[in-house]
Amino acid sequence: MGSDLILSIESSCDETSAAVVDDRLNVLSCVTASQIELHNQFGGVYPEMASRQHVTNILPVIDQAMQEAAVQPGDLTMIGVTRGPGLMSSLSVGVNTACALGRGWGVPVMGVNHLRGHVASAELNGFEIEFPSLLLLVSGGHTLLAMMDDGAEFRLLGETRDDSVGEAYDKVARELGLGYPGGPVVDRLAKSGVSAGRLPKVMPLAADGYDFSLSGLKEATRRLIRSQPDLSVEDVCAEFVDACLGLLVRRTTQAVERERPRSVVVVGGVAASPPLRAMMKELCDEAGIPLLLPDLKWATDNAAMIGGAAWRYVERDVPRSLSVDPRLRFDQF
Numbered sequence: 001m002g003s004d005l006i007l008s009i010e011s012s013c014d015e016t017s018a019a020v021v022d023d024r025l026n027v028l029s030c031v032t033a034s035q036i037e038l039h040n041q042f043g044g045v046y047p048e049m050a051s052r053q054h055v056t057n058i059l060p061v062i063d064q065a066m067q068e069a070a071v072q073p074g075d076l077t078m079i080g081v082t083r084g085p086g087l088m089s090s091l092s093v094g095v096n097t098a099c100a101l102g103r104g105w106g107v108p109v110m111g112v113n114h115l116r117g118h119v120a121s122a123e124l125n126g127f128e129i130e131f132p133s134l135l136l137l138v139s140g141g142h143t144l145l146a147m148m149d150d151g152a153e154f155r156l157l158g159e160t161r162d163d164s165v166g167e168a169y170d171k172v173a174r175e176l177g178l179g180y181p182g183g184p185v186v187d188r189l190a191k192s193g194v195s196a197g198r199l200p201k202v203m204p205l206a207a208d209g210y211d212f213s214l215s216g217l218k219e220a221t222r223r224l225i226r227s228q229p230d231l232s233v234e235d236v237c238a239e240f241v242d243a244c245l246g247l248l249v250r251r252t253t254q255a256v257e258r259e260r261p262r263s264v265v266v267v268g269g270v271a272a273s274p275p276l277r278a279m280m281k282e283l284c285d286e287a288g289i290p291l292l293l294p295d296l297k298w299a300t301d302n303a304a305m306i307g308g309a310a311w312r313y314v315e316r317d318v319p320r321s322l323s324v325d326p327r328l329r330f331d332q333f
């Protein structure tokens with residue numbers, strides 16, 4: 001166990017989460033209040049409702065995380081909080097709360113990039129990334145491939161020009177009336193369906209590049225549903241998962257061959273997908289390099305990963321910033 005402790009806070013989208021993490025990235029506690037039920041009623045996240053929920057939940061969640069870890073404010077070395085990217089009004093609740101507590105308790109506060117939080121989700125509880133490493137980040141807000149040469153600098157290889165993979169899952173789920181978020185239910189139904197390659201393969205936008213577009217796949221899925229009403233929901237899900245994850249596997253394989261990373265890291269909400277985890281394992285086994293995946297409970301948004309990223313900032317002497325930035329890029333801090 002490490003001896004320094006951080007209280008970390010995440011409120012960038014629809015989860016209000018607080019955690020206590022030590023400087024060796026052991027998670028002492030993590031409490032998350034999900035708004036899924038609320039947003040499920042409306043098929044997506046409405047910023048105004050989300051931020052009001054954060055205001056209601058944030059102090060009880062922090063209180064419970066501190067209690068479960070049995071720590072007092074005086075035991076904390078630092079408070080870490082997500083400062084972007086995400087919804088402006090939701091991020092502000094987290095950052096304002098962190099600043100108020102920091103001032104009251106006399107503890108420094110550090111802003112953290114949510115996307116670097118996702119990267120740290122694979123390092124919680126004692127895992128270390130071997131660099132240079134290939135990063136596949138697949139969440140509701142982002143889909144990108146990057147090389148991490150040393151853990152601080154990221155080199156973008158390619159990304160989606162429109163929808164993220166998480167969004168594509170959510171939109172297909174909405175089209176099929178399956179509720180929000182779509183990932184888990186679409187994956188589950190796909191397991192009992194059959195894919196016969198009825199959807200077109202997603203192609204790269206440039207012959208030698210990694211960028212791609214997913215809005216076409218979403219449209220093609222919609223057309224498939226309408227043109228073949230007899231197709232079971234399970235089969236539609238199987239077709240979609242096959243086409244979508246097939247694309248990720250092709251791009252990742254290409255990047256492993258060209259960039260020769262020493263490891264592969266797959267993070268973000270979609271990293272909770274059992275078929276994606278299995279496909280990435282097979283790919284890495286074939287390439288003979290280790291695969292780092294977050295524990296299932298750290299794949300979707302949570303504060304533990306934000307605490308982990310904050311400790312990496314401390315190790316690397318990253319200057320502290322608390323400005324809220326809804327459009328913070330993945331290579332910023």
Ligand code: KG4
Nearest residue numbers: 139140141166181183269270272273300301
């Ligand atoms: O990382 P995350 O919790 O939030 C963002 O930062 O965006 O990702 C949420 C996304 C949602 O789109 C959800 O449908 C997807 O992750 N997701 C999954 C699974 N669990 C969550 N997608 C595929 N399979 C899953 N099991």
Ligand code: ZN
Nearest residue numbers: 114139269301
């Ligand atoms: Zn996220």
